Amino acid sequence: MKFEESFVELDGCRTRLRRAGRGKPLLFLHGASGAPVILPFMEKLAERFDVLVPEHPGYGRSDEPQWLENIHDMAYFYLDFIEALALRELTLVGNSMGGWIALEVAVRDCSRLSALVLVSPAGIAAPGVRPADIFLLSPEDTVRALFHDPKLAEARLAEPLTPEALDLALKNRHTTARLAWEPRLHDPFLPKWLHRIGVPVKIIWGEEDRILPVGIGHHLKKLMPKAQLHVMKDAGHLPHAERPAEFCDLVCR
């Protein structure tokens, strides 16, 4: 399936968007390392959905708007984005940082959403569970910590780092720090408002997640008792990349 690339001008920010497929819309919000390329799980989901894969403001080839100072700014941007593209009955899927953005969007306004899929989301801290320090890990150790299957990590590390890829990596890292340095990778006030999320919620977590350990998933399930929690065996922080078929089944089910 061919994803069409375009740029959406919104809130003074030129935002890169890839889009493919037919059906009801599904918006995928990427994590801290961005969404530079179309992955197999996106293609598979595009068989069932109209899949939209933006690069967030501050990430990848999207602009870095001055106004982007915290996760709330990002949530309001995506509320504008959903409205501007007239998305309705939207399945909102977010991984890691993107899962946090999805949560912040959903507590504000669910009227255009039909489902929320949180894939090892940031945004919530769990007592006694310590996430990896992604700002102190070297880039190589970060990649190794992302995957459960070391072969996938080594394959990723074997890709040559072009000057352009380095620029994008530093840009992504900068924006992640801006949004998530302190409090680290979560919003302490978010749990107060999770009850506002009135659409079905699936939480998907890799059992072997070494970035945000699955204990956070169990805690989130306690905070959102009606949500379904799916813990995927043999998967790390990127279950959608590591086990795409199983992941897509869970999303479509």
Added chain:
Amino acid sequence: MPYADLDLEAGRKAGSVWVRLPNTNFDPQKGHRLYNRYLDELEYGEALGFDAVGVNEHHQTAYGLMPSPIVTASALARRTTRVKIAILGSALPLRSHPLTVAEEHAMIDVITGGRLISGFVRGIGAEYHTFGVNPTFSHERFHEAHDLIVRAWTEPGPFAFEGRHYSVQYVNLWPRPYQKPHPPVWIPSQGSKETIDWASHPGRRYTYLQTFSPAKVVQRYLKMYRDTCAGYGYEAKDSQLGWAVPVYVAASDEKAREEAKPHFEAFRNVFVRMPLEMLLPPGYTSRESLKNVMKAKAQMFGDVTIDQAIELGLFVCGSARTVRAAFQGYWGEMRFGNLLVMCQFGTLPGELARRNMELFAREVMPELKRLG
């Protein structure tokens, strides 16, 4: 003020003595002796005729035991009578309220009758990890905190201050500083164009202090400062330029190298060392500067021997004659009005530090004071 009793092997094994070296490596009994020894050395600086003694701020590290330079400067304030006390500097973005800096510096200035030299820094990268302060807001917080402090020092209170990071309804500083319009402000830096543009601005003309860098780098940045002043339409005074450098003087060049070697190398290769991610968190510098550091990584993050350091001018070491000649040469190239000599570094023991101070004060300093 290093934790000179550090088990260097433990420091090496940890990869860095910053952020994560367990504080079980700190022994308060040894710390007690070290604090008093270092404070004695600083007080001895006055007896030996130094113009100023300097203290600085670093957090949660064996590199330095001065998380609060206010405490050390206060201890010195009442034990000295003539010497200037330089706080180089207070790390503004790490404070949750900059008015506390304005107050504490003003207190020391009033207690000492105007012997305070204030200094402001952003804190180094590692401290954004230890304190949790967001490094991508570091510059903004620094500038806003600075503006609040200088206004609090100079404008009659009460007045309101509305910033993006700090918001105060009643700024009304008691005490106001002793010096008029306020204590001199020095800006220590490892070298940055943005810092130079800001410090040299005609409205500020702050003394720019290049710290612990190879002589060529010091020269480049001091020249950049002068050129920037010229660009602003005024000529920089020598007193606006400073260089902070470790120095060791002994009976002969050979003796100096032999005595300083283990202590200097511990300083450079154990106490200062940290990985790139710790040194430069996102936003602490521009991404262009970050990439330049990544390119120079091998050179910056590898070990340096004492001989290499002397060759680079990262360390000035030798007989009084050699050290004198070295500084006279450097001065000719840079015309720094202020020279900060670190007479104690790394594991250098008390008796060597004191002898170093004595030799420098008696046999090097008088000649250097005649320059300019």
